[in-house]
Amino acid sequence: MKIIDCRNMACPAPVVTTKRALEEAGGEAVQVLVDSGAPRENVTRFAVNRGFTVAESESDGGFALTITASGAAGNEPARTVTGRDGKTVMLVGSNCLGDGSDELGRLLMKNFIITLLDLAELPDRMLFINSGVLLTTEGSEVLEALEQLGNRGVEVLSCGVCLDFFHCKEKLVAGSVTNMFTIAESLVGAESVIRL
Template sequence: MDLDCRGMACPAPVVSVKRALETANGALRVLLDDGAPRENVRRFAEGRGYQVQEEVQDGAFALTITGAGAAAVAAPQAAVAKTGPAVMLIGTDRLGDGPEELGRLLMRNFIITLLDVAEVPDRMLFINTGVLLTAEGSEVLEALEKLGNRGVEVLSCGVCLDYFHKKELLKAGAVTNMFTIAESLTTARTVVRL
């Protein structure tokens, strides 16, 4: 089965591939633009147990996705929600309302303090100005790296990084997409929003 996702913006390539994999019999060949679309689809497929082979074709990237994938893909949402991850959604580089400088100080202190709490989230999702915390120049990069070493998955929205011209300056965690963010939030056992 062939699927052309060139020119699609996030999260359309991942959603299209997900739908195609649900009905595909055999290999799925996907044409994608370089950058976030290629990375997001690869991460999505591999994260669900598929094998991915990549080649350049007609100025685009062709990913061939094969294998049975994980059975969990088709699991009912209710069953997943009971055992899903604890997720922290960070949508800003500040904590609370009030003076910007104070808000940035509070956010820095909060993230550093997470290193000393017994239970940390399984996944931290950074969106909007929150992605500035994961990019070069952030005061919490060391803390985020230590959280990552403790098993916390640190993910930053690719569209947001592009918007702030920070994608090449990402220093903590990995780039993600809106499909993964939405899926993480809807299958989480708990969500903390900052």
């Protein structure tokens, strides 16, 4: 079993290193040493979303994640994104819409997100980065709308580094935490990207 040490690595290095190790492992198990918090969550989510099984144990103040291919055969290779996947991704980079007045920008963003509920066609995924993550956390006026969008199949993801920067990771209400690797993969693999 290959063991890789991703401790003390900044996002998205643990995920990228894990991805490479899984590709090189040819279906054999890989153990990844990670710090607690976002690295542990991001690597686990990455592996599970690609069909792997993750077993974790505490190790030297962090965690050891043993990643194996699902199924008894244990020879499933890592999946990679190839070409466009037909999805529409919305990148929300601010809690304001447009330039100029921040007060007006916040009102416009609120109205935009609420208006999405009246559309027949919705984005497949909404990625919240920078101050956009403030829309997915406690105190946001669009939490109910984002929850309804999630119930209608829209995947709502907030950048973990951004949540940490604004000290609001524990206040996340709508959707889940993601990392820069997933954000980049989503944007590059999407059929269309809408940037707000």
